[in-house]
Amino acid sequence: MVDNIRIGRREFLVSAIASGISCSVPAAESVRFDDSLSVLISDMHVGGPGSNRVHQQGLLSAAVDRILEMNPLPRRVIGFGDLAFLHGLKCDYETSYPILKRLADAGIEVYNGLGNHDRRSAFFDCYADDAKRSFVPGYAVYRIETPHVDFVMLDSLNEDPATARKGCGEFSVDVQKWMMSEIPRMKGPLILAAHHPLDEMCVGDRPFRSFLASSKNVVGYIYGHEHCWSPGWITCSYKTGRIMRTLSLPSTGHWGDIGYVTVRTTPGVATATLHQRDFFFLTPQAESPSMIQNRYIQEDNRQGCTCRFSLACS
Numbered sequence: 001m002v003d004n005i006r007i008g009r010r011e012f013l014v015s016a017i018a019s020g021i022s023c024s025v026p027a028a029e030s031v032r033f034d035d036s037l038s039v040l041i042s043d044m045h046v047g048g049p050g051s052n053r054v055h056q057q058g059l060l061s062a063a064v065d066r067i068l069e070m071n072p073l074p075r076r077v078i079g080f081g082d083l084a085f086l087h088g089l090k091c092d093y094e095t096s097y098p099i100l101k102r103l104a105d106a107g108i109e110v111y112n113g114l115g116n117h118d119r120r121s122a123f124f125d126c127y128a129d130d131a132k133r134s135f136v137p138g139y140a141v142y143r144i145e146t147p148h149v150d151f152v153m154l155d156s157l158n159e160d161p162a163t164a165r166k167g168c169g170e171f172s173v174d175v176q177k178w179m180m181s182e183i184p185r186m187k188g189p190l191i192l193a194a195h196h197p198l199d200e201m202c203v204g205d206r207p208f209r210s211f212l213a214s215s216k217n218v219v220g221y222i223y224g225h226e227h228c229w230s231p232g233w234i235t236c237s238y239k240t241g242r243i244m245r246t247l248s249l250p251s252t253g254h255w256g257d258i259g260y261v262t263v264r265t266t267p268g269v270a271t272a273t274l275h276q277r278d279f280f281f282l283t284p285q286a287e288s289p290s291m292i293q294n295r296y297i298q299e300d301n302r303q304g305c306t307c308r309f310s311l312a313c314s
Helices: 009-018 055-068 090-105 120-126 128-133 173-185 208-214 289-300
Strands: 033-041 073-079 109-112 142-144 150-153 190-194 218-223 230-235 243-248 256-265 269-280 306-310
Touching: 033 055, 055 073, 055 090, 055 256, 055 269, 073 090, 090 109, 090 120, 109 128, 109 142, 120 128, 208 230, 218 306, 243 306, 269 289
Parallel strands: 033 073, 073 109, 150 190, 190 218, 218 243
Antiparallel strands: 033 256, 142 150, 230 243, 256 269, 269 306
16 A cells, blocks of 8 residues: 555546546546655745846746656645745736646645745735635744644744844744744644744744744754755753754755755655755856856755654654
8 A cells, every 4th residue: 555645637647548548537636646745945036027037937937847747746835935036026926926826736735935035915915825824814824734744834024124134034923922822732743944044033032942942842943045955953952962953945946056855754754855956146157167166066965965854752
């Protein structure tokens, strides 16, 4: 018996056509899915008409092409914010929406977190489904269930110009209250997620790092923002020796490490694997002697880099 695999319309049609059978199949199940497989994308920075860079749209489209070629398909794609180019304009989201809609049309669940270049009002105007599924009204907060571990996407976007440090993250009072009330009551294991690095945020009167370390049902933290594939870990307890895995994601389309990450779960471990497409800084460029470091980074990151999260709760 194969676990977590669902056979759907596409595979059935291929078999039927090969057998010469004429058939009509309901569109509800359109593909073969692996419920234990997720794809993580981040920092797409897609601009609308008039933005001065256009490579982001093409790179996101190429990533979607690659995802739709997977067999089986991932059950879900999770975005980690900075979907918009620079200022969260509605035209940015109107440009990215049809690209990501291809995933939803194939039956893949699509979730979008928010980063410092996003703006909630314009985002939710275009991505109404994300507003409906949020656990905190007005914010992008989701619990994303998988067979072996749940992802909890948190909204770290600070839109207040009076208090926001440039590009830095912050959990709103509403999001913090929800975290302190709901996360301790959730049955683990959980991997928390947001756009920003963990040391930029607080929960109540303590650093987010401390909240993570004291949460016995939390086994990891994944974030975007830095455009860099970078596994890490934090200390949870010197007394017990408990640590927690962290992971910084590549950019799917802007600059830095370019690619996406797959996460496959089993009962004991979630394995994140980097799928690197390119590396460049600021804009794609033809290689020159001064750019050889770009190629070295790209080649180093194409060796099947992985980051494993133990799903054993303490």
